[in-house]
Amino acid sequence: MKSFNPPIRTLMGPGPSDVHPRILSAMARPTIGHLDPAFVGMMDEIKTTLKYAFKTENELTMPVSAPGSAGMETCFANLVDPGDKVVVCINGVFGMRMKENIMRFGGEAIVVEDDWGNAVSTDKVEQVLKNNKDAKILAFVHAETSTGARSDAKTLCKLAHQYNCISIVDAVTSLGGIELRVDDWEIDAVYSGTQKCLSAMPGISPISISERALAKIKNRKTPVTSWFLDLNLVMGYWGGSTQRTYHHTAPVNTLYGLHESLLMLAEEGIENAWVRHQKNHQILSDGLEAMRIKFLVKKAHRLPQLNTVFIPKGVDDGLVRNTLLNDYNLEIGAGLGAYAGKVWRIGLMGHACRLENISLCLSALSAVLDKG
């Protein structure tokens, strides 16, 4: 066994996306203590830039010390009280995972289903909310990573409040890639990941919690099942006070990386990042359509950062992806669930969303398909 030197890939799958060298370097800086005043100062900067990225003033805006799935779990573990009725929208893998969370924490899941590849139907949601006036929470995925569909978070959150529900929004793939306005849209609890449009290393889940959601957490009848994710405790370390109380050891170096990635986002300007994703998506989709490759998602609901396309008839999925990986060092994503073997998911996330990547992808894909 020897040191691991990874191959140099171009990451155009559903995440992780290419990590910028500035972020990689940041992670390699010397570790310091998680209560070191220098570290505590950096934590404040992370909170400030995360608020900027989420477009929120929520004081409880912080990175959970674990991947996106743990961010999801943080929201559900803290917000679902046993017996709570939760309306959950399923139009892909991550809506299903939300339902799993609700059930495991003792909630009652009321499912609103839409076909994979479609956006969540706001009409159906309104109907279900109307029929379940005792529902406490509406949960949905803003950018469904399994299909590439974008749902109308603004309207859904408005409906949630209209029917006295708290909203929980999965923004794992949306943060930094498409418009997301936590305060304007009145999102109550939102979680994301670092390895998508923030282009940082995988392993951290930024979250933001509104005052309204916080009130629900403080009024819980039962303790949060998870000690590690209990926000009442985590707040002692990440909360507003300047006095940081030890809860768990923060992932120091990974947070250096997150700090650098948020700094880069602020340097570019988040609105500019949204525009860049949209512009490059257009170029990629023009190229794919010129190759007669069809998209799964209707134009109006397509995520620019995640392009799900049908594998042309007669083409061997595994062979193409392996050839791209082995010969071109290019990773694109496979389909999930019913779409396994039927679609590819081509990511244009964060630092991976560059003209040179699009060029490589179109040209390599075309060469491999021509050969096949």
Place this chain on the structure above:
Amino acid sequence: MKSFNPPIRTLMGPGPSDVHPRILSAMARPTIGHLDPAFVGMMDEIKTTLKYAFKTENELTMPVSAPGSAGMETCFANLVDPGDKVVVCINGVFGMRMKENIMRFGGEAIVVEDDWGNAVSTDKVEQVLKNNKDAKILAFVHAETSTGARSDAKTLCKLAHQYNCISIVDAVTSLGGIELRVDDWEIDAVYSGTQKCLSAMPGISPISISERALAKIKNRKTPVTSWFLDLNLVMGYWGGSTQRTYHHTAPVNTLYGLHESLLMLAEEGIENAWVRHQKNHQILSDGLEAMRIKFLVKKAHRLPQLNTVFIPKGVDDGLVRNTLLNDYNLEIGAGLGAYAGKVWRIGLMGHACRLENISLCLSALSAVLDKG
């Protein structure tokens, strides 16, 4: 706001410990996909070297994608069925945290208490097991990071089996620093951290689960509350099969770091690492005793990697630690709980366990105390 360039510290607190430059460099290598064949190969090497470090053949030996507290939670979330009687030994902060876990997962905690600074009393544990023949689990901390006390894991695990209990062992601070033999001692579930004697970045928790514990998990009457930590699901990604199924996105770069740290441990030889910790502890404690500084823990139960000493009378705790940090870039740890302001915790963990660090620590501490 600008890039964060941390001060260069010497980390001799309770963790994180100094991270070796080889590990820092490893983390900065380019990110690849978590299902990339190259990555999957590296995962196998991590499993092999983790088995070596834990001295086990347990197939389910893997790193949890979150800090030590999540490793603890993984063990309790999977092994405690609601209603289970769990005998838990408390002789410091981390035994208390175990109890929190047991209660949150619906277990009944039967507490065996020992004074902070003492080892867990095997006699008391035997008595309690005798009085609670229906107990299902015995849980204790091998190396209590809050006090620096080592407990007799071998005897405790033997007692557990004698009374038909599964054993859950906290080895966060012990792994790589003192003798730990998962198979020989028949430990059923053990968790550790990367930021102590493995000298890797904080954020990952290696665990190992025996066949016997696995059988209990498979026979659970209720689903594991946590989706993220449910070993039935995590095994699809980290388990024995060559086919790795997506569960959550692995913290790719952090695992590069863990891989490098385990490689370094194998290069040194784990028994040699144990000897190095013991030898250097002797030098440090001779030096401290020469300064008339007294240890909290009796000699027989002292952890070489965590030296808890009483703050000399009349000395200002905060002033000394701040001076060491600001003037010498040296971090030592504060006391916790009832020992806050009364003790210091001086770590000699992994890469921080070197003669030059001991020399710096003794000389700086002596200068600061003389001045004060």
